[in-house]
Amino acid sequence: QVQLVESGGGLVQAGGSLRLSCAASGRTFSSYVMGWFRQAPGKEREFVAAISGSGTRKLYADSVKGRFTISRDNAKNTVYLQMNSLKPEDTAAYYCAASRTVVTGTGRSYDYWGQGTQVTVSS
Numbered sequence: 001q002v003q004l005v006e007s008g009g010g011l012v013q014a015g016g017s018l019r020l021s022c023a024a025s026g027r028t029f030s031s032y033v034m035g036w037f038r039q040a041p042g043k044e045r046e047f048v049a050a051i052s053g054s055g056t057r058k059l060y061a062d063s064v065k066g067r068f069t070i071s072r073d074n075a076k077n078t079v080y081l082q083m084n085s086l087k088p089e090d091t092a093a094y095y096c097a098a099s100r101t102v103v104t105g106t107g108r109s110y111d112y113w114g115q116g117t118q119v120t121v122s123s
Contacts, residue, residue: 009117022096047105
């Protein structure tokens with residue numbers, strides 16, 4: 001069982017930056033692929049970024065490439081999402097998730113989910 005707690009969301013102006021954190025419980029954090037997803041009101045959940053257990057492989061959605069960076073610190077059981085050059089269309093609830101499979105953007109491959117943190121980007 002893995003418990004995930006996100007933090008770092010908030011209100012920011014377009015062009016600004018935020019860093020999201022996701023703290024995980026358990027002693028096997030490094031064995032999990034970690035992902036970030038987001039869901040805006042009235043829209044489907046969408047993949048944002050994912051990172052392998054060792055941190056060597058990363059995957060990004062086209063919509064965030066070059067602006068967002070995923071990273072992890074296995075000693076702290078934490079995964080991060082650095083978000084730069086934020087746009088109003090990035091407004092959503094952001095969720096981190098853990099998977100025992102490969103680095104993927106497919107939500108159903110993730111077994112554990114956090115409660116989410118809200119990011120609002122004003123224009």
